[in-house]
Amino acid sequence: MDASLKELSKLEKLTAESSGKIKTASISDSLDALLATLQSAKANIDSIIEDSGNTLAQVVEARKKDIDDRQKEIYSATAKLGKAIDKKFPANLPSYPDLFExxxxxxxxxxxxxxxxxxxxxxxxxxxxxxxxxxxIPPELRTQFIELHRILKSLRNQDIGPALLWTRRHRAFLQARGSPLEFYLHRSQYIRLLLSSHLSNPLPAISYANAELRPFFHDHQVEFQRLLNCVIYLPLSRLQSSPYADLASPSMHLELEPLFAKEYSASLGMSRQVPLRVVGDIGGGGALAKIEKCRRVLRERKNEWSQRDELPIEISLPPENRYHSIFTCPVSKEQSTEHNPPMMISCGHVIAKDSLQKLAKSSGRVKCPYCPTESLSSAAIHVHF
CATH class of the missing domain: 1.10.287 (Helix Hairpins)
Structure with a gap:
């Protein structure tokens, strides 16, 4: 949009009222000057007729030339603006019959x-x-959304209390999803206590970790150890230049709000993203125009739309709007699916599950096509993209 905004700015300057910053007069000013010249000529018609070098026609012609020059500039700027807009939006938006009847x-x-x-x-x-x-909309659903935004506001103000109350009420739901939300909330509070304490007295933070973080030791063992080991690098100035510098970063607390919103929405049976915003961002971001252009081309070539429920063109999407695996097996050249997910073998390479089974031997080992030695296929894990 930079080119369009640049041309629009030029057009606004050309059509603006004249000021000290504008070198040439606007059309309105030129017309006013012409009118003033004609009125002056009417009042002094006799002197103008006697002066052969300054006839009325010459005066009018000079003013008319100023107006024509300003009009040409405006027409040129308008044409450039139109071309910039057409270049940014090359196809018209699709028109469909009313779908909401x-x-x-x-x-x-x-x-x-x-x-x-x-x-x-x-x-x-x-x-x-x-x-x-x-x-x-049921009143209880409205109340739940009010609660969601009240808790998000508390998190924004570094108050994890309301969020912790909610996670404790829904602990079984979060554990079934394998969500780290409750652990991250306690981790955030521990780090704040630690950084606000003096080197001589980190005991309140350590006591908090033993009371609240230790129950999560089994699921977050490595992270738990890092949180306690970073104490030896206090105060903050040393911690920021230590291997635990990421724990002192403010970004450590920024993920709490989106993670809480995601889990809260999931408890209501809703997606993390707002559907109407996703439709507007993807469709208004160029997808509708591309699909309409593709439809027109297929119609002209008398081709049918794909029968596999997929688009015949690629629509660029941000990572948060990719809802399925985009992994393609390097062996079979097939895209992974739920029944044929990507699997990482012990050597570190990733292939599709079907390819893994075809390459696996009875000994439980697989000959990786990219490694000179055999690797364990029984150690393969499912990789999520």
Whole structure:
């Protein structure tokens, strides 16, 4: 958008009122000057006629030339702005028939919009929208979203108390998901206690670690040891230049809010991302225009859309919007699936599960195509991309 904004800025300067910063007069100023010249000529018509070197036609022609020059500049700037916009948005947005005609589709759309306002914390807007629409959102769901944003605000203010209360109530749910949320909350509090203490008295932080972090020792053994070992590098000035410098970084606490929002949304059966925002970001970011262009090309070539429920073109997506594996097995050249996931063998190379089984021998070893020696296939682990 930089090119479009640059051309728009030029057009605004050309059409702006004249000032000390603008070297040439605007069209409005040129017209005013022409009008003033004509009025002056009318009042002094006799003197103008007698002066053969300064006729009325010459005066009008000079002013008209100024106006024509300004118009040419504006037309040129407008054309460049249009070209810049066309270059940024090369295809028109698709036009489809109205998809929200039935009562069910209208209700689904209104519910999606209402949930968007609630999930993004726009509670006043959500209240007004619910009053003016037919969307039906249970009161308890509204209360839950209010609680979510209240806890997120507390985390932003370095208060983990409300978040810990929620994690304790939902500990079974978090453990079933293998979520580290509760551990990360205690870790954040421990680090704050440690950095706020003096070198001579780290005991409050260590006591907190023994009371709250030790129950997570089995699942986070390496991290637990790092948290206690970093005490020997206090105070903060030494810690920041030690192997544990990452523990003193403010970014250590930044992941609490998105992680809590993710787990809270999962407890409600919802995705971490707001659907309406995802649709707007992906579609408005160029996907709709590309798909429409592809449809037009296929229609002109009389080709059919893919029958495998996939797009015939690539749509660039940010990492957070990639919802499936993008691993392609280097042996079979097939993309991994849920039934054929990527597997890492003991040598460190990754191949698809089907390829692993084909290469595996009865001894439980596999001849990796990239290693001179055999590796254990029984030690292969599932890799998530």
């Amino acid at each position: 039935s009562d069910d589709s209208i209700a689904a759309l209104e519910r999606t919009i209402a949930l968007h306002f609630l999930r993004t914390g726009q509670f006043d807007t959500a209240h007004t929208f619910l009053e003016e629409s037919n969307a039906d």
